[in-house]
Amino acid sequence: MNYSVVVVDDHFLLSQAIGGLVQGFKNFNVLFLCKNGKELLDKLNNPKNIPDLVLMDIKMPILNGIETTEILKKKFPKVKVLALSIEEDEYTILKMLKAGASGYLMKDTKKNILEKALIEVMQKGYYYTNTVSQILIDSLENEIDTDLKEKEIEFIKLACTDMSYKEIADAMCCSYKTVEGYRDSVHKKLKIKNRIGLVLFAIHHNLFTP
Amino acid sequence: MNYSVVVVDDHFLLSQAIGGLVQGFKNFNVLFLCKNGKELLDKLNNPKNIPDLVLMDIKMPILNGIETTEILKKKFPKVKVLALSIEEDEYTILKMLKAGASGYLMKDTKKNILEKALIEVMQKGYYYTNTVSQILIDSLENEIDTDLKEKEIEFIKLACTDMSYKEIADAMCCSYKTVEGYRDSVHKKLKIKNRIGLVLFAIHHNLFTP
DNA sequence: CAAAAATACAGGGAAAACCCTGAAAATTTG
DNA sequence: CAAATTTTCAGGGTTTTCCCTGTATTTTTG
Structure with a gap:
């Protein structure tokens, strides 16, 4: 059995290099590379371009990994998504898994772990490292109150x-008073004490990319 | 002639993958990979580990690319440094070149450009893309007043x-009044209007990594 | 060494951010 | 449809930030 893979990442060298690694694995071949989520979704309009698995970065211009995964899984539920990110942030990982990713690889992932993850996702349907599993367990206990309104x-x-x-x-x-209301409720929910703290939270949780 | 290359990047998959690409080039072989500047400098204490060229990321934990390049070029002036970064920020590029880098590759660099850059750096001593050259020219004209004090x-x-x-x-x-003085002079120098603007500037210019 | 420049700090006032309480208006829900 | 909840917004006071002018003190430089 041979599986087709698409790599989505705005860092061209990285996607090209990862593509090279994947191409070297048994039973896997790279279909194409994309620079962002928009480009991927456009390509998928052609049925020939539908892969078995997508290796997806999270921080990307135009359409980020979380939004892209949500849309992708709605249209093509059978396509597996494996998140591949530099950030190891609890909130982001949870968002990505909720969006439908079958696993989450961190920046310190090594070549053989990548291969193992690809194989397990295609065979078992998921791949979680210990770190990610632990975060999932913690999140169930803490039930993070972060349901921010639109x-x-x-x-x-x-x-x-x-x-x-x-x-x-x-x-x-x-x-202006309504804005102050938003600020106060956001400060309370996120346990933040001023606007700088809010900016830092937004960056860490990918609500905002500087 | 065969040149030895070291890749320094905290993103393991990226350094491993780039190492793979470089290994595939004629006349180049990868000596080893590092996760940050500290690790590189430690390794270089052994004369056997001194490469011809270092492919260096800029944003790294512990010791970043700019600081690492400065120290490296003082100790081993013959070792060439080629910056390899996700950010294409004028200020950072200038800092890196001032520190002694022989070139600057952006995130959208393709495989053959990487090879071309490696060859040119080893033969001509430098490699500048059009974008980087333009930034250099602009900086000479504008003489960016960004000599921030310690x-x-x-x-x-x-x-x-x-x-x-x-x-x-x-x-x-x-x-407290002295701090206000720092703030006012920084606002003036960087043409910034409030603290949020300052945070954004600091992030974009690698003074602060969130 | 004297002039110039940079540095640390003050007073004081205006604007913005912060933080309460509370109350219409709109929306959801039993 | 009425009750409960959420959303929007107001008054009003405190703190912080912003921004101006100005002055000793230290450092640099001709």
Whole structure:
């Protein structure tokens, strides 16, 4: 059995190099490479381009890994997604797995682990490292209260620019006092004490990419 | 002639994959891989480990690419350094070239460009893409006033946390008014209008890694 | 060594951010 | 449809940030 793989990553050298590694594995061949999620989804309109597995980076321009995975799994549930990211952040990992990824490989992954992961995902349907499993278990216990509303997320993204809250209110077409309300609830939910903390949270949790 | 290459990058898959690419090039072989600058410098204490060329990432834990290159070029001026980074930020590129790098490859570099760059660096002594050349020219014209003082850089790093300026003053063992002075001069130099802008600048220019 | 420049710090005022309480208006739900 | 909840927004006060002018103190430089 031979499996086709697509690598999606905006870092060209990385995707090309990973493609090379995958091509070297038994039973796997690389179909093509993509620079971002948009490019991948466009390509998949042609049935010839549908792979068995997608190796997907998370931080990407235009359409990131989480959004791309959500759309991809809706349209093509059979295509397996293996997340491949530099960041090892709990929140992001959970988001990616919720979106439908079958596994999550970190930046310190070695060649033979990549091969093992590819094989297990195609055969068992999933591959979780110990670190990822532990995060999953912890998340069940803690039940992280991070169900941010749409408006709150929109606010956070704007709070990551050098706009004042008054300017943010204009941009969101609402009162300045409403923006203060968003800020207060976000501060409470995320246990953050000021706007700098909010920016750092947003970056770490991929709500905002600087 | 056969040249030895060392790859320094905290992203294991990337360094391994790039190592694979380089190993495939004529006249080049990979000596070893490193996870950060500290690891590289330690290894170089053994004369057997001194390569002809180092492919160096910039964002790394412990010791970053700029600092590592500075130390490396002082101790071993003959070793060529080729920067290999995800970020294409003017300030960082200039810093890296000033530190002694013989070239700067961006994230969209392709396999054959990498080979060409390696060959040119070893033969001509340098390799600059059009983008990098343009940045160099622009910098000469604009003479970017970004010679931040030590204290200002220390301040910026602290301003990237959720500390108040009062707390920063305590941390820096100086008056609150002095901290305000640092802030004002930094705002002026970098043409920034508030603390969020400063954080974003610091991230983009690798003064701070979130 | 004197002039110039850089550095550390102050006063004081305006703007923005922070943080309560509370109350219409809209939405969800039994 | 009425009750409960969520969302939007207001008043008002405190703290922090921002920004100006100005002045000793130290350092650099001709």
